[in-house]
Amino acid sequence: MKLKKTLLFLIFAIILYLGIGALLLYTETIQRLYIFPGWSIKHGNTDEDNSTVNSDGPIIIYDNAKILSYQIFPKDTLFITSKVEINKQDTLTCYVDETKDTFKFQLKDTLLIEPTEYSLPNKMLVISDIEGNFKGFKSILLGNKIIDNQLNWTFGNNHLVLVGDFFDRGLNITECLWLIYKLEKEAEKQGGKVHFILGNHEIMNLKGELKYVRDKYHENADTLKLDYEKWYTNNTELGRWLRTKNGVEKIGDFLFFHAGIRKDFPEKYSLKEINDNIRKTIDTNFEKSKKRDDIFIGNESPLWYRGIAKEDENQKDIEKTLTKYKASKMIIGHTIFDQIQFLYHQKVIAIDLEHKENSDKGKMFALWFEKNDFKITDQNGTKTALK
Template sequence: MKFKRIFIYACATIVLYFGIGALLLNFEIIQRLYIFPGWSIKHGATDEDSSTVSADGPIIIYRDGKILNYQVVPSPKGFTASVAEISENDSLQCYVDETGDRFRFLLNNSVQVQPSEYSRPAKILALSDIEGNFKGFKSILQGNGVIDSQFNWTFGANHLVLNGDFFDRGLQVTECLWLIYKLENEAEKQGGKVHFILGNHEMMNLKGQLKYLRDKYEHNADTLKLPYADWYARESALGRWLRTKNVVEKIGDLLFVHAGIRKDFPKEYTIQQINENVRAAIDKVFKKGEQAKDIFIGNESPIWYRGISNEEESQQNLENTLIRFKASKMIVGHTIVDQIKSLYQGKVIDIDLDHKTNSDQGKMYALWIENGTFYSTDQQGTKEVVK
């Protein structure tokens, strides 16, 4: 009888665990329900994710007056965790497991909030929604003379615009971020600029909303004994850096934004004020249902709104938005198109492509802007005028 009661209690506990867990997943109160260590169900997961522990880092954490470098590094038996105290002047190495590449960089002694408006350079290369695809990212940058084979900035005083969504879905998110971080410093020394614009997936990760996070990162977090939430918190190097970024930037008369600015976005806000409010929202705790309605990071905010890419607005309304910001064009990502193309009689250019599929086929595309002309350029630097 005693064994029977224990068995009944155990079964009831399991049923209760999965019942409550399924409910919490459904309402996105939790993002992951663990079944066994290393085996879990994710909210919204539609495809099997077989990714597991692999190379990652550096993850730089500032704690108790120390700078700690967490990394998952290759070893004869696979991968092992490495944690070491470093100094501000130490050279750091990032290893890319998929490609076998390595590059080195230094930490910034300080990070500053980025301006919202810039003068227009001679050349701009713009792309969005890389989603942890280091191989594709590398090929488009090298093929267009932005970096050399050693990952050094070779684009001079020109600008690289990254229009959001470098997080989630792919397996080299950390590596992409550190390359951007590295290039940002090098570009400014040459009079150039790297613009990293926040998208909805950056915001989701910064706020701990991990619906699209690959299993690799949870496994790596367990291996490092460093919760994934800490990787991009205020006490981390990448977290501090990301909190200086904008969601809307104007370069000359070109307006860059991840998703788009809708026609009825409140007119009292300047570009700078939009950016300030988005940064404030990163660490703001919203009550249930409030975030989705928030004008700065909610469902119809500049990081989520699909109405422009889906051509749901009138030509006049779109042009009124551009007039309001004294811009000639809006360049957006977020909504996948089959090729880089212009919308609204050339007033909008959509640059979000299925980079994963393209790079698997040896192809990559980005937007090239030079002498007032807008081109689609591929991984070999071959250009065609955008239509």
């Protein structure tokens, strides 16, 4: 009788767990429900995925007085994990399985909030929505002499502008982030600059909203015994670094947004105040409906708004917005186009492309600025006119 009651209790507990889990999946409160270790049910809207454990890291976590580094390395046909205590001055290694690259870097001494406005450099390479595509990212940087074959900065006092969404969908997100982190430090030593502008997917990951995170990262997290939700919190190096970034930047008289700023965005906020508020929301807990309507990170925010890319606004709306911020052009990503192109009589440049599809064909494209002129550049550095 006692065994029967125990079995009934276990069956009831399993049914309750599955029932509540199904409800949480349906409401997108969680993105996956674990049934057995290493096996789970994903939310129905989550991308189809067969990725699994692979090299990753380092993930750097500050644990009181300790600095811990978590990493997965390849070894023969298997992988080994590492969890070690490091010092701030240690040289760290990042391995990229897809391209077989290895690069080294050190943690920064300090992390400072980025300025909102910058002087115009002689040259800029501008790209968005890389989404963990290290292979494609490397090819466009290498072909345009932003980096050398050892992944070192070679762009002098010029600027690399990254307009959001380096997270999700791809399989080399950590590696892309550490390369940017490394290049940022190297560029500054040469008088150059790497701009990393936050997109909606950066904010989602920083807030623990993991709808588009590939299985690789969940399985890597299980392997490392470090929940993925903890990889970008404010006690991690990459989490702290990303919390210094902006949602909009003005370089010369050009505005850079991940998605774009709508015509009726409240005029009382300066560009700096927009950035301050975007950063503030990262560690603010929202009810789902309130987050959706938030003017800084919600559906109509500069991180998500598609009205400009879809040409829902008219020419006067765009020109009024540009005048308000004393700008001549706006450069946006977020919404995919067939090619980099002008919108609104050359007042807007849309730069988001199917980078993964292109790079699989050996092609990559980005926006190039030189001599006060914008062009399209490819993975070989060949420049063509922007239409």
